[in-house]
Amino acid sequence: MDRKVRVRFAPSPTGPLHIGGVRTALFNYLFARRNGGDMILRIEDTDSNRFVPGAEDYINEALAWLGIKIDEGVREGGAYGPYKQSERRDIYRTYVKQLLDAGRAYIAFDTPAELEAARAATPNFQYDASTRMNMRNSLSLPAEEVKALMDAGTPYVVRFLIEPGRDVEVNDLLRGKVTINSSILDDKVLYKSADDLPTYHLANIVDDHLMEVSHVIRGEEWLPSAPLHVLLYEAFGWADTRPDFVHLPLLLKPDGKGKLSKRDGDRLGFPVFPLEWTDPKTGAISSGYRESGYLPEAVINFLALLGWNPGDDTEIMSMDELISKFSFDHCSRSGAKFAFDKGRWFNHEYIQMTPDTELVGLFRPVLKANGVNDEDFTDEYIAKVISLVKGRVNFVAELWDQAKFFFNAPETYAEKDIKKRWKEETPTILTELIEVLRSLPDFGSKAAEPIVLDWVASKGYHLGNVMNAFRLTLVGECKGPHIFDITELIGRDETIRRIEKGIEAIKLPEA
RNA sequence: GGCCCAUUCGUCUAACGGUUAGGACGCAAGUUUCUCACACUUGAAAUAGCAGUUCGAUUCUGCUAUGGGCUACCA
Numbered sequence: 001m002d003r004k005v006r007v008r009f010a011p012s013p014t015g016p017l018h019i020g021g022v023r024t025a026l027f028n029y030l031f032a033r034r035n036g037g038d039m040i041l042r043i044e045d046t047d048s049n050r051f052v053p054g055a056e057d058y059i060n061e062a063l064a065w066l067g068i069k070i071d072e073g074v075r076e077g078g079a080y081g082p083y084k085q086s087e088r089r090d091i092y093r094t095y096v097k098q099l100l101d102a103g104r105a106y107i108a109f110d111t112p113a114e115l116e117a118a119r120a121a122t123p124n125f126q127y128d129a130s131t132r133m134n135m136r137n138s139l140s141l142p143a144e145e146v147k148a149l150m151d152a153g154t155p156y157v158v159r160f161l162i163e164p165g166r167d168v169e170v171n172d173l174l175r176g177k178v179t180i181n182s183s184i185l186d187d188k189v190l191y192k193s194a195d196d197l198p199t200y201h202l203a204n205i206v207d208d209h210l211m212e213v214s215h216v217i218r219g220e221e222w223l224p225s226a227p228l229h230v231l232l233y234e235a236f237g238w239a240d241t242r243p244d245f246v247h248l249p250l251l252l253k254p255d256g257k258g259k260l261s262k263r264d265g266d267r268l269g270f271p272v273f274p275l276e277w278t279d280p281k282t283g284a285i286s287s288g289y290r291e292s293g294y295l296p297e298a299v300i301n302f303l304a305l306l307g308w309n310p311g312d313d314t315e316i317m318s319m320d321e322l323i324s325k326f327s328f329d330h331c332s333r334s335g336a337k338f339a340f341d342k343g344r345w346f347n348h349e350y351i352q353m354t355p356d357t358e359l360v361g362l363f364r365p366v367l368k369a370n371g372v373n374d375e376d377f378t379d380e381y382i383a384k385v386i387s388l389v390k391g392r393v394n395f396v397a398e399l400w401d402q403a404k405f406f407f408n409a410p411e412t413y414a415e416k417d418i419k420k421r422w423k424e425e426t427p428t429i430l431t432e433l434i435e436v437l438r439s440l441p442d443f444g445s446k447a448a449e450p451i452v453l454d455w456v457a458s459k460g461y462h463l464g465n466v467m468n469a470f471r472l473t474l475v476g477e478c479k480g481p482h483i484f485d486i487t488e489l490i491g492r493d494e495t496i497r498r499i500e501k502g503i504e505a506i507k508l509p510e511a
Numbered sequence: 512g513g514c515c516c517a518u519u520c521g522u523c524u525a526a527c528g529g530u531u532a533g534g535a536c537g538c539a540a541g542u543u544u545c546u547c548a549c550a551c552u553u554g555a556a557a558u559a560g561c562a563g564u565u566c567g568a569u570u571c572u573g574c575u576a577u578g579g580g581c582u583a584c585c586a
Binding site (some may be wrong): 155159175315344345369393400465471478 | 522525
């Protein structure tokens with residue numbers, strides 16, 4: 001059956017979208033784009049107790065930052081709306097009634113306390129064919145009593161009537177046929193009268209059907225309930241238009257047990273959220289990839305390769321390349337530990353590929369944060385600085401560590417470098433160097449270097465000691481880019497000022 | 512406990528019955544160099560175990576082990 005590819009990403013607004021959710025969204029997006037399909041963003045807010053303000057905005061902002069574009073959704077609109085489940089109550093009510101009328105579901109009045117008691121009384125209690133007649137529901141109770149309870153406005157739920165002893169087949173595009181027996185399924189709650197809202201299972205099936213979703217691409221945690229979903233499609237009479245299922249392997253904690261969870265937060269030393277998130281209740285802040293200096297392209301590239309490969313050794317791929325190569329044929333079925341080391345490398349690669357002029361805009365806030373009045377420096381100057389040091393950083397923020405001496409003269413000088421390079425005759429030599437620098441007709445890196453090196457050679461000085469002492473006065477330690485690139489950028493006056501300051505401040509180490 | 516899914520270097524993965532089991536991150540060494548990096552070169556590093564099918568198993572089957580998921584009026 002050939003039909004238009006339509007996929008959906010359906011998060012619950014219960015907090016910030018975590019990185020596993022982002023990966024699911026990405027795979028949906030890549031698959032949709034690869035096949036000329038539509039990408040739907042559906043907000044699954046059927047649990048009124050877990051609603052978190054701001055979460056929906058966060059989801060939109062995160063996907064936008066990452067470059068995952070939504071075709072239909074709450075903001076984007078579309079012909080299949082509303083795209084928020086809490087606005088679809090009328091629709092769900094109709095379909096709940098359909099199931100009830102067809103005898104595929106029933107009404108249950110058991111209170112939470114009664115359910116708890118039943119679970120406590122029976123080991124491995126399950127609300128199903130073996131127990132339902134002992135519970136308080138429209139199957140076990142006389143019709144008059146059911147009516148009386150309903151008339152009295154007693155809270156109830158609607159449960160799906162599962163026929164036991166049937167093998168239910170789920171055909172997963174990644175895993176092949178998965179068969180489970182319906183006896184292990186319980187009579188799932190589909191609807192709660194208390195808030196007049198369905199549960200995930202009902203809403204999910206109804207919406208996917210009505211929105212003409214062709215492929216349900218979601219995390220592996222949904223695999224056990226997929227048979228229930230198959231049964232629901234059947235009960236509604238939608239079996240032949242049922243979407244294909246793809247259950248993606250999970251993202252696991254890098255350090256031990258379990259799937260990567262929202263609560264891991266900063267415990268692991270790297271973000272698990274795309275954007276920084278402030279908990280509206282506690283005020284606790286969880287770091288985000290954006291704020292941690294990751295480029296969205298790097299996050300996307302890294303995530304795409306967790307559980308998928310292009311079929312060859314290519315690793316660096318833009319979104320467009322990912323789209324053109326994406327296929328479930330190259331998806332793996334096993335969970336992937338979310339080790340972030342490689343993510344750092346991806347970010348390094350993407351920083352190298354990003355034009356310096358573009359990095360300037362990202363670096364200015366870092367300068368400000370470090371007390372530099374960045375207005376004092378032109379874009380051209382900052383871009384040149386970046387070009388000299390970006391090869392050695394993984395993150396934009398790390399540029400500061402590598403480049404601060406381009407903005408401030410050193411205040412201190414590294415002890416161990418002094419010990420190694422500062423000799424008794426150093427002040428004299430550097431004083432001579434100042435004269436050489438003053439006499440240079442052209443202070444540019446290319447022009448200055450041979451003249452200075454010739455001078456060192458002609459004097460018979462130790463090149464390493466002279467240059468490193470020179471470097472020490474400019475940088476404060478023995479590190480950094482080519483020395484004449486530094487002097488060219490900071491200029492002749494500042495270079496000489498720093499040498500003089502160094503001669504003044506650096507003392508010969510004892511012994 | 513029950514049910515389901517998975518298992519190749521430390522990590523992400525390639526090899527879809529025949530390879531010296533490949534690549535990348537990380538790690539180590541070397542080259543380069545005024546320094547620290549970058550870059551480049553090289554290296555160490557894996558088929559969970561046991562049966563079976565087969566001329567031949569990383570690849571197919573079974574069992575065991577291990578890991579993971581689900582087992583709510585959460586998604």
